[in-house]
Amino acid sequence: MTVNEIVEGLNLSVFGGKKGLSREVTGGYISDLLSDVMGNASEGDIWATLQTHKNVMAVASLKEVAAVILVKGLIPDEDMLAQSNEEELPVLGTEMETFELAGKLYGLIKK
Amino acid sequence: MKFKYEIEGGNFSKAGNASSAVKKILKQLNVPPATIKKLVVALYEGEVNVVAHAWNGCIYVDIDPDRIFVTIEDEGPGIPDIGQAMQEGYSTASQAVREMGFGAGMGLSNMKKNADLLNIKSEVGKGTTVEITTLLK
Numbered sequence A: 001m002t003v004n005e006i007v008e009g010l011n012l013s014v015f016g017g018k019k020g021l022s023r024e025v026t027g028g029y030i031s032d033l034l035s036d037v038m039g040n041a042s043e044g045d046i047w048a049t050l051q052t053h054k055n056v057m058a059v060a061s062l063k064e065v066a067a068v069i070l071v072k073g074l075i076p077d078e079d080m081l082a083q084s085n086e087e088e089l090p091v092l093g094t095e096m097e098t099f100e101l102a103g104k105l106y107g108l109i110k111k
Numbered sequence B: 001m002k003f004k005y006e007i008e009g010g011n012f013s014k015a016g017n018a019s020s021a022v023k024k025i026l027k028q029l030n031v032p033p034a035t036i037k038k039l040v041v042a043l044y045e046g047e048v049n050v051v052a053h054a055w056n057g058c059i060y061v062d063i064d065p066d067r068i069f070v071t072i073e074d075e076g077p078g079i080p081d082i083g084q085a086m087q088e089g090y091s092t093a094s095q096a097v098r099e100m101g102f103g104a105g106m107g108l109s110n111m112k113k114n115a116d117l118l119n120i121k122s123e124v125g126k127g128t129t130v131e132i133t134t135l136l137k
């Protein structure tokens, strides 16, 4: 499944990294602790978080996650957005809370 | 092959830049992806620890056919009890740093899990030196 299919399936907004929408998603990870993501997320995961700063992109890029989803209507900081575009690593958004998003994501990805 | 990167304590906007540069080099050298992944985790955690806990530091990367040897040296407060610091969940990170999602106290255990050899030396009031060895053979 591609990032774009998830965007369409869950009606997510695309803040940045549009050129990366064709990236392949192989799983998901949910955490707001950067060292937890660093230690436990896998390449190809889609990562949901409420953190909106640039360090999220550093971790996302080093771990080669497929995309980042910001929950609860949160908006990325400007430097986070800039790095998302630069690295072509999509930053997406939803009004959903993490619990609801996680359920829907799981349903989509594990199908 | 040897490389050196400088790290500014407190500057979170640059945290991860050195790790990202090293990752690019290792990819160019065709180091196996699984090896790169592990080293990058350990390196990033070490880099962020300098940013979060120390005043300034340097990363030295020494690559030879048998192994990659990384030294992360900082000037900073040092670690009074390394055994305690290694425990998952132990953190002295400030509230501001925690709000950014750092300070889970998982960095050093991530380093331990992802390095073939990890060696930490520290002197209170002076600084800390972390050595990470990743074997290539």
Ligand SMILES: Nc1ncnc2c1ncn2[C@@H]1O[C@H](COP(=O)(O)OP(=O)(O)OP(=O)(O)O)[C@@H](O)[C@H]1O
Pocket (backbone or CB within 6 Å): A035, A036, B045, B049, B050, B052, B053, B054, B074, B076, B077, B078, B079, B085, B086, B090, B091, B092, B093, B101, B102, B103, B104, B105, B106, B107, B108, B109, B128
């Ligand atoms: N370079 C350093 N200089 C001084 N103290 C350090 C250094 N590295 C680690 N420490 C001490 O060890 C503790 C544990 O480090 P560790 O990386 O495991 O967790 P953390 O940095 O607090 O949180 P996290 O890495 O999960 O974001 C730190 O909170 C700090 O007290």
Ligand SMILES: [Mg+2]
Pocket (backbone or CB within 6 Å): A035, B045, B048, B049, B103, B106, B107, B108
């Ligand atoms: Mg740390």
